[in-house]
Amino acid sequence: MSYILKRFVLYFLAFCVSLILNFLLPRLMPGDPVGTMFARFKGRLSPEAMDALKQSLGFSGDSLLDQFWAYLHSLSQGDLGLSVAYFPTPVTEVIATGLWWTLWLAGLSVLISFIIGTSLGILIAWRRGSWLDQSLPPLFAFLGAFPYFWLAMLLLWVFGFQLDWFPLRHAYGDDLEPSWSWLFISDMFRHAALPALSIILATLGGWMLSMRNTMITVLGEDYISLAQAKGLSSKQVMLRYAARNAILPNLTAFGMAIGFVVSGSLLTEIVFSYPGQGYLLVQAVRAQDYPLMQGLFLTITTSVLCANCLLDLLYVLLDPRTRSSS
């Protein structure tokens, strides 16, 4: 159990670091960007609102430590302050509107990308030197070199505007109400298709290459030769002996990559006006809405850490070695 404990301590530490960063940044940064924000909102906000905002960003005159306790206290009550761009909606409410859409889009594309990429990696490692092995890695390396959001712009232009196959923006049709009906769910998939495809295209190559490399290492092991010598079929050796062992390190990389993919999907959302965290983020940046920006940072970081926790639990389930270590 020490493995999983260690990981959880790490995630807790990472969470603390992001909390502290979140707390310190507005208080320590040079140039007083928050002051300019106040100046911009003078007259547009009520004096009480200004006070609340100042308090949450550290302009209360209390000592740093007192402020930190106050910050933790309001955070523990789920209070991230008020959004400036959507004033007077609390930041938590604004974020909640977009959280599920981001989780849905990023989760869907990460999963598809991982499954297809890993399968292709297994295949090309098994058939090293074949035309597939020669052509796929450079092709996806080329695709992976594009920024996610640029691929998204291109896909939107080709499949959205020119061919008119997919909707251009938003997460579901304007004429629909969210419900569990077949109509709504199929519409949701149609709207997610292009953004997901751009993320999948950009990330597939990474999974494929890392799987290929671990597969090649595993294929050199003695137990593979033994399996072959026993006369097992190629398919059995490839999937049950080689791939099963090679996939474990790839799963660890999966946790690290989630943060990366979520970052990329934030930018993709902007292209498709997809109403997730990325879209809110760009609103926050444009309106210099610091409370919303910080709330988003905290939410995204926390979700990524949670995803990592889940993956580690899965890893312990899959790899007996992590269970037996004393």
Next chain:
Amino acid sequence: MKHLKWLSAILDNPKSKYGLILIALLVLFACIGPFLVVDPTQSLARPHQAPNLSHFFGTTGQGQDVLAQTIVGAGPTLFIGFTVGILVTLIGALVGVLAGYLGGLIDELLTALINVFLVIPGLPLAIILAAYLPTGMLSMILILTFTGWAWTARVIRAQTLSLRDKDFIKSAQVIGEPLWRILIIELLPHMASLLLSTFIGTTIYAIGAQVGLEFLGLGDMGSVTWGTNLYWAANDQALLTRAWWTYVPTGLSIALVGFALALINFGLDEVTNPRLTVDRIWRHRLQAMGYTFSRASVYIGQKQVHDFSQPSSPQALESAEKGGNDEA
């Protein structure tokens, strides 16, 4: 400098050779290009013109020349990318080698720090940093270095762990060489190829992250870079007006740089990873003998194609034996 033999080998490898040539050409182009084109910030013509003879890549929503923007934008983008690459490699190498070599409590603390930075998603962190810091090239470099150093440190630490107990380090310790000398003269040169590949990887990351931040509007929006080009293209409704020429050249340039850098890394991997080297040698030998090489490994074939008990290629044996733990 026997252990730097791979340096000439990467020039022989077709992938890394063409990658290097491509990068050299792009850098050259970024240096002299700005003197050959019109002012990229000036509004010269009717906005959103499709590519034509007077504006080869068309014009932007502000009537600026897209070709000029693409060429001038290369300079700052590449400069920031390579600078961050160098800084991250320096910091990552230092932290990694210190943690791996010293071990104990220092290693525990540094590893915890590295892991924390690895699991915190980079872009959101970079965004709040960029929102608070004054805009400019220096801020951009600092932000990207701060969010990007951990991966290099982790890789270098792992490699240090595998080298720490080798004889040449032991003998350096016995002679009484000072710590800095063991780290910098003994350990780091043995990881030169690894340092190069992490440098290349970081540069790819830095260019992508920088373009992403600027696309969001966080950066010096007054300057002309590949990121600001895309920002203005999106802002001027390039998608709605179907002005594909305002964002396609910049995106292709970014991909070209990324692809060229990735090619160098592929080649580097083939040259320094003994497993891949052995593989390539066998493939060529088998093809020369008229067999096809399609199985997972020549050692586990179901049909006996040749007597492999007597490998007659000395290079294959040699490279299989030296330092088999590149992946550690």
